[in-house]
Amino acid sequence: xxxxxxxxxxxxxxxxxxxxxxxxxxxxxxxxxxxxxxxxxxxxxxxxxxxxxxxxxxxxxxxxxxxxxxxxxxxxxxxxxxxxxxxxxxxxxxxxxxxxxxxxxxxxxxxxxxxxxxxxxxxxxxxxxxxxxxxxxxxxxxxxxxxxxxxxxxxxxxxxxxxxxxxxxxxxxxxxxxxxxxxxxxxxxxxxxxxxxxxxxxxxxxxxxxxxxxxxxxxxxxxxxxxxxxxxxxxxxxxxxxxxxxxxxxxxxxxxxxxxxxxxxxxxxxxxxxxxxxxxxxxxxxxxxxxxxxxxxxxxxxxxxxxxxxxxxxxxxxxxxxxxxxxxxxxxxxxxxxx
Ligand code: BYC
Numbered sequence: 001x002x003x004x005x006x007x008x009x010x011x012x013x014x015x016x017x018x019x020x021x022x023x024x025x026x027x028x029x030x031x032x033x034x035x036x037x038x039x040x041x042x043x044x045x046x047x048x049x050x051x052x053x054x055x056x057x058x059x060x061x062x063x064x065x066x067x068x069x070x071x072x073x074x075x076x077x078x079x080x081x082x083x084x085x086x087x088x089x090x091x092x093x094x095x096x097x098x099x100x101x102x103x104x105x106x107x108x109x110x111x112x113x114x115x116x117x118x119x120x121x122x123x124x125x126x127x128x129x130x131x132x133x134x135x136x137x138x139x140x141x142x143x144x145x146x147x148x149x150x151x152x153x154x155x156x157x158x159x160x161x162x163x164x165x166x167x168x169x170x171x172x173x174x175x176x177x178x179x180x181x182x183x184x185x186x187x188x189x190x191x192x193x194x195x196x197x198x199x200x201x202x203x204x205x206x207x208x209x210x211x212x213x214x215x216x217x218x219x220x221x222x223x224x225x226x227x228x229x230x231x232x233x234x235x236x237x238x239x240x241x242x243x244x245x246x247x248x249x250x251x252x253x254x255x256x257x258x259x260x261x262x263x264x265x266x267x268x269x270x271x272x273x274x275x276x277x278x279x280x281x282x283x284x285x286x287x288x289x290x291x292x293x294x295x296x297x298x299x300x301x302x303x304x305x306x307x308x309x310x311x312x313x314x315x316x317x318x319x320x321x322x323x324x325x326x327x328x329x330x331x332x333x334x335x336x337x338x339x
Contacts, residue, residue: 035236040166043109051235054228055165056110058237063103064121064128068302070096072136073145081139088185089142095178102175106167122307130288131218133296140193140200140207146186147260148208148215148253154179155249156219159239168237187256194260201261208257209265216280217288219246225285250278 027046034041041047070093077093080086104114120126131149136142158176163169193204220242223229232238240248250269257264268281290296 032234035164035234038236040169041164042166050231051237052110054232054235054237055168056107056112058232059103059107059110059168060112060117060120061127061129063100063107063117064126065132066096066100066103067121068128068132068306069149070100071302071305072132072134072298073142075136076139076142079139080142085189092146092182092185095182099175099178102171103168106165106171109167118310122303122310124294124303127292129218130291130296131214133291133299133302134210134214135298138203138207140190140203141211143186143189143193143204144207144211146182146184147190147256148186148211149218150179150182150186151253151256152215152218152249154183155245155252159245160237162236162239164236187260190260190262194262204260205262208260208262212265213284213287214291216246216250217283217291219243219249221285221288222283247277250280254278 028048031041031045031047031051034045041051073089073096074093077086077089080089104117107117108114117126121128131152136145154176157172157179160172161169161176163172190204190208193200220226223241223243226242229238229241233241254264254269254271266281268279270279271277272279291299294300
């Protein structure tokens with residue numbers, strides 16, 4: 001059983017109190033001890049500044065990805081082929097907004113304002129997932145996003161339910177339940193197309209051809225080129241490396257592709273008897289970094305749409321603030337009347 005050796009200290013105090021090297025070391029040892037013992041770190045616990053910054057970076061990028069991720073799919077709500085499909089897609093896109101909100105809230109517990117986070121997104125300072133910079137040109141893309149993109153997201157996010165930081169881990173439990181519905185709605189769209197006309201089957205294959213590699217890239221750079229993985233694994237922010245998760249994703253997707261009767265666009269994809277996994281071809285890392293750096297097919301379009309939505313939504317935020325202030329005033333007046 002792990003023993004607490006020092007009382008918990010509000011993270012703000014680390015900036016205020018001068019700290020001796022020995023004290024800092026003991027705080028860090030205790031912190032790592034808690035992590036090793038699977039004890040969650042909570043917002044008011046002491047934490048190294050680098051841990052806090054790493055979490056702000058990852059959680060905010062994750063939140064931005066959820067919000068920007070609404071755009072490629074939102075594009076198809078008004079063009080869904082039936083009322084049933086429209087309801088499913090609408091619910092999914094609304095879920096993504098909810099995920100963004102839980103994640104922004106989790107991030108705020110680390111002492112950063114939401115406005116600052118949004119500003120970082122809108123000025124291009126903060127990253128969001130590379131995957132959302134590709135266009136959705138046919139209805140089959142909506143199925144492919146559900147199957148492959150949400151499939152990759154689940155593979156990456158289920159382990160985050162066990163992340164060492166409490167608010168992030170708890171937010172991910174609900175996110176993952178919803179992602180699982182998203183993945184199934186995508187797979188069902190594709191399964192229907194796979195049983196359709198020649199044209200529908202061709203549309204399905206074309207979407208899979210275009211989304212496969214970007215989905216494989218979603219897991220981030222190879223472990224040897226990932227500057228953050230080693231430390232994040234030690235802190236149990238990440239539970240698996242990028243390459244381990246990517247391999248798991250490839251292994252399950254190959255089997256699911258057989259059910260859809262589609263080929264995956266990788267001639268090097270082959271089961272390896274020795275490793276028990278599928279070997280796959282070389283990833284185009286140049287494409288990945290170009291997209292991450294803002295030069296993907298839709299980066300500018302996505303960021304502009306996001307900024308426009310934020311500006312046009314200003315009146316909603318102002319109205320909500322005014323309403324909250326009015327409520328507060330009413331409450332204060334009724335309390336003073338009682339007193
Ligand atoms: N795209 O050292 P690494 C969703 C960056 S939401 C862009 O491995 P880390 C969904 C990385 O940020 C999907 N950038 O970093 C939503 C780092 O740059 P900085 C989002 C990427 O953090 C709606 C640099 O490359 N999921 O699925 O240890 C509808 C070096 O990488 C990408 C999450 O955010 C990328 N793909 O590992 C449908 C999950 N990959 O910050 C679906 C939470 C890497 O040092 N995040 N970079 O300048 C994570 O698990 C980790 O942050 C990552 C990267 C695995 C993504």
